[in-house]
Amino acid sequence: MTIAGDSAAVEAQRQRGHARELRRQADEAEARAGRFEVAHRTESETAALLAPLAAIGYHLIADRRWPGSPTAQVDMVVVGPSGVFIVDTKAWREVAVHDGRITRGQEDVTDGVANLADLAWNTEKALAEIGLAPGEVHAVVALAGQRYVQANVASVDIVGTRDLIAHITRPKARLSATSVDAVLRSVLEHFPVITSDTLRPPQIVVSQTVLPRSTGLGLSDHPEMHPDPDLHVDTLDDEIVDHLLDGVLEAPIEDWMAFLDPAQARLVRRNFNGPARIRGAAGTGKTVVGLHRAVYLARATGGRVLFTTYIRTLPAVLKSLLERLAPDMVGRVDFVNVHAFASRLLKERGVTFRVDTLEAQRAFSDAWNVISASSPLKAPRFTRRYWEDEIAYVVKGRGLTHFDEYADLARVGRKHALPVDVRHAVWDLYEGYTANLRQRGVCDFEDTVLLARDAVREIPLDRYDAVIVDEAQDLSCAMVSLLHALVGDRPDGLTLIGDGQQTIYPGGYTLGEVGISLAGRGVVLDVNHRNTAEILDFAKQMVADDQFVDIEGVDGVGDAVSDITRSGEEPDLHHFTNRDDHDAALLARVEQVLRLVGTGRGDVGILTATNPQADKVRALLDTAGVASVSLKNYAGKSSDQIRVGTIKRAKGLEFKQVLLPHVPAKLLADAPQTESVADRERRELDRRELYVGMTRARDGLWVGALGKVGSAAG
Structure with missing residues (x-):
C-alpha cells in the first residue's frame, strides 16, 4: 500500500544525497585548487630563486609534460654547464629521512620520490643519444622555504630551495656552451609542452635575471655575462654571488677526471654480445669510460659490478669518484685490485695461504x-x-x-x-x-691468483653481473683467466680496457691463451682531451720506435690519435749533474706552478720511478713547508696537498701539472750501439713508464734528468 508523500520523501532524500555529493566534490575541488595554488606559489618562488643562474649560462624550463604521462607535469628542468637538473618543489613539512626512506609526517612518500628517480634515469637514457654522460642528469626534490637540507633517497637529492643554487653549481662547469645547447634542444623535445586546458596552475614565468655590474665579479671577459640595461636586474645577496662564482671557477682535477665527450658517453651504454675491449692511446679517456660503464651496467642489470685493475691506488680513487657521480650505486660497484680480490676470495672459501x-x-x-x-x-x-x-x-x-x-x-x-x-x-x-x-x-702474489683461479673453477662465484678490467695489458694470463671465469662469455659480462703501448711490466699474454674471443667487439678511442698537443708530442718520443705484441695477438706500434683538443706550453726538460741543483730546480718549479690561476696543490703530481725516490721528494717538500700526500694514501678526495708517488701508482690518474724528477739521463738519450736484447727490453719498459708518467699531465710537464747528458730527447 503506497502512503501519500512517499515518492516526495524518496526524491528529497535523493536530492540531499546529490547535494552532499556536490558538496564533497566542491570540497575536493577547493582542496585541489588550494594545493595547486600552493604548488604554483612555491614553484614560482623556486623559479625566482633560480633565475640568477640564467646569467651564467643556465636555462630554466618550467611546467613541461612528464614524458609518457597524459596529465603529470614536471615543475622545472635546469640545463647548464654542470648538467641537467629535474627539480620538483614540495611544500612539505615534518620531513624525515631514515634507512633510505622519506616520510612526510606519518606518510611514507618514498615511492613518489622514486618516480622522480625513474624519470631522471629515462632522461639520461634519452640524452645518451647526443652523448651526454651518465651521471649528468640529477633528480632533485626541493623543500619550499627551507635551507641546510641535504639528503638522498632512491638516488634523488633532497635539498632546501634556499640551497638549490649551491647544489646545482657544486658539480662545477662540466659541459661546454656547445654541449649545453645540444642538451637543451634534446631536453625540450623530451619534455613536451603542456597543451591540455585541464585544471592546473598558470605557467611559471622565469625572469631573465642578470648579474649586476656593481657586484664586481670580474666577469668582463665573458660577453655572455654582460647585463642588458633593458632587463630587470635583481639584487643578489653575497651568498648567492659566492655560489655563482663557484659554478664558473675551474674545477679540481678530480672533477675533470670524470669528464666524458659524446663519443665516450655513447660507448658507455653500448651493448656487446660477449667479452669486449676498449683501447686507445694515452689521454683518450679509457678509464673514465670504464667508470661510467660500471655505473650504467649496475643500474641496467640491477646487480653488482666488479671494477678491477693491477694497480693498488686506482680502485680507491675510482670509488671516490663514484661517490660523487652516482652515490646510489655505492655498494653496487666493487673497486678492488686483482691481488686483493684474489686474497679476499680465498679467505671467503677458507683456503689457507700466507703471503710474505x-x-x-x-x-x-x-x-x-x-x-x-x-x-x-x-x-x-x-x-x-x-x-x-x-x-x-x-x-x-x-x-x-x-x-x-x-x-x-x-x-x-x-x-x-x-x-x-x-x-x-x-x-x-x-x-x-x-x-x-x-x-x-x-706463497707469493702470483700464487694467490692461481689459488683463486682454481677455487673459482672448482666452485663458480655467482656474484657479479659484469666485470670491468682497467689497464688489462698489465695483468697476467692467470689474472684474466680468473676474472673471465666470474662472468664467462655472457653479454656485457667482461670489458677489458687498456693500451698495449702503456705496458710497463715484463712478459705478457694474448687473449687467445685465455680462451677469450672478441669477435669484432673491440672499440678504439682516438680523441685526446687530456694532454696538450705539446705534451703529447714530447711524450711520444719515448715510444716512437716501440714494437709490442698486443693482447689481441697482433704486432703493433700503438694506436694513433685523430684529434688533440687542447694546446699549451712546451714541456720543460732540464739536465742536472748533481742532486742539489736538481732539487733546487724542482722546488722552484713547484713554486711556479702553484702561482698559476686555477692550480692548487691537489692538482700537482710529482711522479718517480721508485718508492725511495718518492720518499726523498716528500722529505724535500716537507723541509720547504709544502704539504704533500703519498699516492699510497691518496683516495681520490680533493685536498690542498701535492700528490707524490711512483708512476706505476699514477696509472689511470691525471694531474694538471706533472713533475718527473730523478729521471736517469741515459733513458732520454739514444740507445747504446752494443745494447743486449735483454737490456733493450728493460730500456723499452722504462721508457714506456716515462711515457705513462708524462701523459698523466693535463696542462704542464717538467722533467728533471740526472746524470751525464747524452743525445737527449727534446
Whole structure:
C-alpha cells in the first residue's frame, strides 16, 4: 500500500544525497585548487630563486609534460654547464629521512620520490643519444622555504630551495656552451609542452635575471655575462654571488677526471654480445669510460659490478669518484685490485695461504745461489731480475705446471729468444724456488691468483653481473683467466680496457691463451682531451720506435690519435749533474706552478720511478713547508696537498701539472750501439713508464734528468 508523500520523501532524500555529493566534490575541488595554488606559489618562488643562474649560462624550463604521462607535469628542468637538473618543489613539512626512506609526517612518500628517480634515469637514457654522460642528469626534490637540507633517497637529492643554487653549481662547469645547447634542444623535445586546458596552475614565468655590474665579479671577459640595461636586474645577496662564482671557477682535477665527450658517453651504454675491449692511446679517456660503464651496467642489470685493475691506488680513487657521480650505486660497484680480490676470495672459501714478500725473496735467493757460475742464467747479458720476472710473469703468470708447456711457449712480451737448454735451467730455478716457498710455508702474489683461479673453477662465484678490467695489458694470463671465469662469455659480462703501448711490466699474454674471443667487439678511442698537443708530442718520443705484441695477438706500434683538443706550453726538460741543483730546480718549479690561476696543490703530481725516490721528494717538500700526500694514501678526495708517488701508482690518474724528477739521463738519450736484447727490453719498459708518467699531465710537464747528458730527447 503506497502512503501519500512517499515518492516526495524518496526524491528529497535523493536530492540531499546529490547535494552532499556536490558538496564533497566542491570540497575536493577547493582542496585541489588550494594545493595547486600552493604548488604554483612555491614553484614560482623556486623559479625566482633560480633565475640568477640564467646569467651564467643556465636555462630554466618550467611546467613541461612528464614524458609518457597524459596529465603529470614536471615543475622545472635546469640545463647548464654542470648538467641537467629535474627539480620538483614540495611544500612539505615534518620531513624525515631514515634507512633510505622519506616520510612526510606519518606518510611514507618514498615511492613518489622514486618516480622522480625513474624519470631522471629515462632522461639520461634519452640524452645518451647526443652523448651526454651518465651521471649528468640529477633528480632533485626541493623543500619550499627551507635551507641546510641535504639528503638522498632512491638516488634523488633532497635539498632546501634556499640551497638549490649551491647544489646545482657544486658539480662545477662540466659541459661546454656547445654541449649545453645540444642538451637543451634534446631536453625540450623530451619534455613536451603542456597543451591540455585541464585544471592546473598558470605557467611559471622565469625572469631573465642578470648579474649586476656593481657586484664586481670580474666577469668582463665573458660577453655572455654582460647585463642588458633593458632587463630587470635583481639584487643578489653575497651568498648567492659566492655560489655563482663557484659554478664558473675551474674545477679540481678530480672533477675533470670524470669528464666524458659524446663519443665516450655513447660507448658507455653500448651493448656487446660477449667479452669486449676498449683501447686507445694515452689521454683518450679509457678509464673514465670504464667508470661510467660500471655505473650504467649496475643500474641496467640491477646487480653488482666488479671494477678491477693491477694497480693498488686506482680502485680507491675510482670509488671516490663514484661517490660523487652516482652515490646510489655505492655498494653496487666493487673497486678492488686483482691481488686483493684474489686474497679476499680465498679467505671467503677458507683456503689457507700466507703471503710474505720478504720470505719469498729469501726463497728465491736460496734457489738462485745454488746455481753454478757456469749456468746460462748467469751469463753477463742477463741479470737476476730478468729471471725473477721470467718466473713471475711468464711461468707463474700462466700457471704452467709442466716443462713441456714452457718449452714451446711463445713468451709474448719478452724479446730475447731462449733455446731449450736455457729453458731447462729456468725450469730448474722455478722448481727450486717453489720448493723453498713450500718449505717456508709461504706463497707469493702470483700464487694467490692461481689459488683463486682454481677455487673459482672448482666452485663458480655467482656474484657479479659484469666485470670491468682497467689497464688489462698489465695483468697476467692467470689474472684474466680468473676474472673471465666470474662472468664467462655472457653479454656485457667482461670489458677489458687498456693500451698495449702503456705496458710497463715484463712478459705478457694474448687473449687467445685465455680462451677469450672478441669477435669484432673491440672499440678504439682516438680523441685526446687530456694532454696538450705539446705534451703529447714530447711524450711520444719515448715510444716512437716501440714494437709490442698486443693482447689481441697482433704486432703493433700503438694506436694513433685523430684529434688533440687542447694546446699549451712546451714541456720543460732540464739536465742536472748533481742532486742539489736538481732539487733546487724542482722546488722552484713547484713554486711556479702553484702561482698559476686555477692550480692548487691537489692538482700537482710529482711522479718517480721508485718508492725511495718518492720518499726523498716528500722529505724535500716537507723541509720547504709544502704539504704533500703519498699516492699510497691518496683516495681520490680533493685536498690542498701535492700528490707524490711512483708512476706505476699514477696509472689511470691525471694531474694538471706533472713533475718527473730523478729521471736517469741515459733513458732520454739514444740507445747504446752494443745494447743486449735483454737490456733493450728493460730500456723499452722504462721508457714506456716515462711515457705513462708524462701523459698523466693535463696542462704542464717538467722533467728533471740526472746524470751525464747524452743525445737527449727534446
